[in-house]
Amino acid sequence: MIEFIFDLFKPAEFPIISRILFAVLTFAFIGGFVIVAVWLERKVAAHMQDRLGPMRVGFHGILQTIADTVKLIIKEDIIPSAADKVLFITAPFLVFMGAFLSFLAIPVSEEFTPSDLNGGLFYILAVSSIVIPGLVMAGWGSNNKWSLFGAMRSAAQMVSYEIPIVLSLLVVVMAASSLNLSEIVGAQKVGLGGFSGIAGWFFIRNPFLFVAFWVYIIAGTAENNRTPFDLPEAESELVAGFHTEYSGMRFAFFFLAEYAAMLVMALVVAICFMGGWLPIIGTESAIPGFVWLLGKAMSIVLLQMWFRWTFPRLRVDQLMTISWKVLLPITFVLVLGQGVWSIWIG
Amino acid sequence: MIVNIIFGLVIVLTVGGAIVTVTSQNLARAVFALLFTFLGVTGLYFLMQADFIAMVQLMVYIGGITILLLFGVMLTQKAHKLKVGFSAVNPNTGAIISMGVFVGLVMLILNVDEWYDLEFVNLNxxxxxxxxxxxxxxxxxxxxxxxxxxxxxxxxxxxxxxxxx
The missing domain is CATH 1.20.5 (Single alpha-helices involved in coiled-coils or other helix-helix interfaces)
Incomplete structure (x- = not known):
C-alpha cells in the first residue's frame, strides 16, 4: 500500500496523477506556510512593540491563524452590485496563479527539482509578471476609487522595480554563467581559494555580488508591495487599496498570494545568493537539503518582517526616486563590474 | 492523449479570449480578454517546447503590452462609460484583406513538405x-x-x- 502511494508520485508511471499530486502538495505547502507566517508576523510585530501578540488560542496563540482561516472560509461572500462581476471574480485567482506557478522551477534539493528548466530564473521572473494585470483587474473590477488608485499605484511600482530586480539577478547569472537554478546553486559549492560552505555563497564572493544581494532584497520587498513600499494598500490613504471590496475566501486568496510571493522572493534570494540547499560548512551534511533551503528562506522572510515594523512608509516620489535614480544606476555599475571581475579575477 | 487535452484547453483560451476582445463593448474587458489570449499563446509555445519564446511572451506581452494598454484605458476620461460600437468602417476592403490573409496562411500550411515531430526534435x-x-x-x-x-x-x-x- 505504502509503495503504491510512493509510485503515484513517479511521473513515468502515472503521468497525470503524479503532476496533480505535486500541484496539490505545493498548494498545501503554501497554505501551511501562510498560516505559520501570519502568526509569525503578528508575533514579531508584537514583540518589537513590547506587546505579547496573540496568546489565547493554543500555545502562545499558535492556532490563532487557523481560527482566522476558518472564520474567513465561513464568511459571507460579498460582491458589490456595481462591480464588474467577471473581472471581480477572476482577479484573485490570476494574482495567486502568478505566485503559485513560480514554485514549479524551485530546486528543492540536489536530487529533486519539480521541473529543471534551463531558464528557471527567467521563468520565475516571467511568471510573476502575471500578478500585475491581476491586481489591476481587481482594482478595476471593484469599481471603487480607492481600489483603482491602489491598483494603478501597484502596477506602476511593480513595473518600475522589475528593472532593478532583473539587473541585480543578471549579476548572479553572470557569476554562475547559467540561468538554470540548479546550476546556480552548483556554482556556489566552492568559493575563492577553494573554500567550501559559506565562503562559496554568492553574496560574499565579491563586492558586486554583495551589493546586488541588497539591491535585490530592497527591490524584491518593493515588488511584493510590503512595507516600507506598501503604497498600493496604504491604510491611512486608500483604506486597503485594490482589495478594499473583497471579503471571505476571495480576500483570503489575495492574502495567500501576497505571502506566497514573499516566500518565492525569499527562496530566490536563498538560491541565488545564499547557496540554496548547500550547508553552511563543507558540502555534505546530515541535515537534508530542503531544510537548509527553507531555513535560509525563512531568515529572509523574518528580515522582511523586521523591515515592516522598522521603517516608515515612503512617499510616491521617493519610491520612484529610489527605483530609477538610485537602484538602477547602481545595478548598471554592478553588471559592468561583475563582467570585469568574471574575466580577470574569476 | 493528455497533450491533446491541454492543447484543446489552450486553444479555447486563445480563441475565446480573442473573440471576447473583438466583440466586447467594454474597453477594459476587451483588454483583460486580450490578456487571456496572450496566456493561451504562451501555452502554445510551451507545448511546442519553445520555452524561451514562451517566457519572452509572458514577460513582454503580459508584463509589458497589457499593462501599457491598461494604463491607456485608465487614463482615458470616463473609460467605463465608453461603449465600443460595431459600426464597420470599409467593410469590403476589410473582408478582402482578411480573406486574403486567411487564404495565404492556409496555402502556406498546405504547402509544407515535412512536419517536424516534437518527439524527435530534442532541443535540450x-x-x-x-x-x-x-x-x-x-x-x-x-x-x-x-x-x-x-x-x-x-x-x-x-x-x-x-x-x-
Whole structure:
C-alpha cells in the first residue's frame, strides 16, 4: 500500500496523477506556510512593540491563524452590485496563479527539482509578471476609487522595480554563467581559494555580488508591495487599496498570494545568493537539503518582517526616486563590474 | 492523449479570449480578454517546447503590452462609460484583406513538405543556443536593435519630461 502511494508520485508511471499530486502538495505547502507566517508576523510585530501578540488560542496563540482561516472560509461572500462581476471574480485567482506557478522551477534539493528548466530564473521572473494585470483587474473590477488608485499605484511600482530586480539577478547569472537554478546553486559549492560552505555563497564572493544581494532584497520587498513600499494598500490613504471590496475566501486568496510571493522572493534570494540547499560548512551534511533551503528562506522572510515594523512608509516620489535614480544606476555599475571581475579575477 | 487535452484547453483560451476582445463593448474587458489570449499563446509555445519564446511572451506581452494598454484605458476620461460600437468602417476592403490573409496562411500550411515531430526534435537547451547565436553570428543586428531601443527609450524620456519646467 505504502509503495503504491510512493509510485503515484513517479511521473513515468502515472503521468497525470503524479503532476496533480505535486500541484496539490505545493498548494498545501503554501497554505501551511501562510498560516505559520501570519502568526509569525503578528508575533514579531508584537514583540518589537513590547506587546505579547496573540496568546489565547493554543500555545502562545499558535492556532490563532487557523481560527482566522476558518472564520474567513465561513464568511459571507460579498460582491458589490456595481462591480464588474467577471473581472471581480477572476482577479484573485490570476494574482495567486502568478505566485503559485513560480514554485514549479524551485530546486528543492540536489536530487529533486519539480521541473529543471534551463531558464528557471527567467521563468520565475516571467511568471510573476502575471500578478500585475491581476491586481489591476481587481482594482478595476471593484469599481471603487480607492481600489483603482491602489491598483494603478501597484502596477506602476511593480513595473518600475522589475528593472532593478532583473539587473541585480543578471549579476548572479553572470557569476554562475547559467540561468538554470540548479546550476546556480552548483556554482556556489566552492568559493575563492577553494573554500567550501559559506565562503562559496554568492553574496560574499565579491563586492558586486554583495551589493546586488541588497539591491535585490530592497527591490524584491518593493515588488511584493510590503512595507516600507506598501503604497498600493496604504491604510491611512486608500483604506486597503485594490482589495478594499473583497471579503471571505476571495480576500483570503489575495492574502495567500501576497505571502506566497514573499516566500518565492525569499527562496530566490536563498538560491541565488545564499547557496540554496548547500550547508553552511563543507558540502555534505546530515541535515537534508530542503531544510537548509527553507531555513535560509525563512531568515529572509523574518528580515522582511523586521523591515515592516522598522521603517516608515515612503512617499510616491521617493519610491520612484529610489527605483530609477538610485537602484538602477547602481545595478548598471554592478553588471559592468561583475563582467570585469568574471574575466580577470574569476 | 493528455497533450491533446491541454492543447484543446489552450486553444479555447486563445480563441475565446480573442473573440471576447473583438466583440466586447467594454474597453477594459476587451483588454483583460486580450490578456487571456496572450496566456493561451504562451501555452502554445510551451507545448511546442519553445520555452524561451514562451517566457519572452509572458514577460513582454503580459508584463509589458497589457499593462501599457491598461494604463491607456485608465487614463482615458470616463473609460467605463465608453461603449465600443460595431459600426464597420470599409467593410469590403476589410473582408478582402482578411480573406486574403486567411487564404495565404492556409496555402502556406498546405504547402509544407515535412512536419517536424516534437518527439524527435530534442532541443535540450534553446537558451544557450540563442545566446551563442545572438552574440556570435548575429552580433551586429543584435547591437543595432539595442541602439534602436536605446534611442526609443531616450526619446520617450525626453517627451515625457518636456512639460514640466
Amino acid at each position: 537547451s534553446t537558451i544557450s543556443k540563442i545566446g551563442e547565436n545572438l552574440l556570435g553570428q548575429w552580433v551586429l543586428p543584435f547591437e543595432v536593435a539595442s541602439i534602436l531601443l536605446l534611442m526609443a527609450l531616450v526619446g520617450a524620456a525626453t517627451l515625457a519630461r518636456r512639460r514640466e519646467k
